[in-house]
Amino acid sequence: MPSDVAPARDLHARLADGPVLCAEGYLFELERRGYLQAGTFVPEVVLEHPDALAQVHREFVRAGSDIIEAFTYYGNRDKLRLIGKEEQLEPLNRQALRLAHGVAAEFDDRPLVAGNLSNTNVYRPADRAAIATARAMFEEQAVWAAEEGADLIIGETFYHAGEARLALEVIAGIGLPAVITLALPARGTLLDDVSVADACAALADDGADVVGLNCFRGPATTLPPLRAILDRVDVPVAALPVPYRTTEAHPTYFDLPDARATVGAPDGQTFPLALEPQLCTRFEVAAFTRAAVELGVRYLGLCCGAAPHVIRSMAEELGRTPPASLYSPDASRLSALGTDPRLTARDG
Numbered sequence: 001m002p003s004d005v006a007p008a009r010d011l012h013a014r015l016a017d018g019p020v021l022c023a024e025g026y027l028f029e030l031e032r033r034g035y036l037q038a039g040t041f042v043p044e045v046v047l048e049h050p051d052a053l054a055q056v057h058r059e060f061v062r063a064g065s066d067i068i069e070a071f072t073y074y075g076n077r078d079k080l081r082l083i084g085k086e087e088q089l090e091p092l093n094r095q096a097l098r099l100a101h102g103v104a105a106e107f108d109d110r111p112l113v114a115g116n117l118s119n120t121n122v123y124r125p126a127d128r129a130a131i132a133t134a135r136a137m138f139e140e141q142a143v144w145a146a147e148e149g150a151d152l153i154i155g156e157t158f159y160h161a162g163e164a165r166l167a168l169e170v171i172a173g174i175g176l177p178a179v180i181t182l183a184l185p186a187r188g189t190l191l192d193d194v195s196v197a198d199a200c201a202a203l204a205d206d207g208a209d210v211v212g213l214n215c216f217r218g219p220a221t222t223l224p225p226l227r228a229i230l231d232r233v234d235v236p237v238a239a240l241p242v243p244y245r246t247t248e249a250h251p252t253y254f255d256l257p258d259a260r261a262t263v264g265a266p267d268g269q270t271f272p273l274a275l276e277p278q279l280c281t282r283f284e285v286a287a288f289t290r291a292a293v294e295l296g297v298r299y300l301g302l303c304c305g306a307a308p309h310v311i312r313s314m315a316e317e318l319g320r321t322p323p324a325s326l327y328s329p330d331a332s333r334l335s336a337l338g339t340d341p342r343l344t345a346r347d348g
């Protein structure tokens, strides 16, 4: 971190002031922008198009995100090996943190910079060798994030309670605050047969600063399991759904039907490339924000599918006016439909 930058208010100071907002969803957003390949979903953009990534960080902060999450999701040894670029692992992780710091320094109210660990394809419950491999992958990423001045580390999208606890153990070991969020599959329990309430209680006992849910589920199907978590833990609870219209019958974004599609998605599978018709509007996202805060959620955001306009709607629902609020909608000046007396050239 540049030494001439004022220190950011830390995570706990921000949580004491009110809900903390964190925009996520970089994989989807950079895929849409043409800088990242769907399928492998490796964050090569960090090294190959750093300006494109910095712009997304900037837009999310302008929209109200209190945290810049360095883009190291799936930036782990296993994934880099998959694309034959293992030698880029450390440069990618360090560059991701440096980019995040660079954008953070552009803002007077400097956002926090978070390192990021995520679910691996390596972890297997009760498989000691697999657990050791996952731990080593977490350790190297966490150490690089700490050396590059991360304010906290977010461990996210874990669908095994055991993998989440492993990530937390690593983060706690290097002494940084930990936000740990779980991704709840459609079946309603984590893949190691632990409920998210039990998993979050264990994470809180293990010292996590914030616990909760991210990804997989949209607002409607994230709220019920959140209630169970809020009943069980005293630490701040996080909610970062995907902004898609999941339902009780289709609780995750992996199998959302699209009956009105005129051209079917490949194999009838709307995830991950044909989800646009299922997107929540900014008003639906604002309503989720209100409902979650009323339940007691203190750390909010959106995962895959997030975009600046919906992050801004969350910030504004929290009573804030982030820089992007300068351009918030003004329906009174909408041509043909508006009521502003200065409108001219109106039909009829």
Ligand SMILES: [Zn+2]
Pocket (backbone or CB within 6 Å): 025, 214, 215, 216, 242, 303, 304
């Ligand atoms: Zn996600």
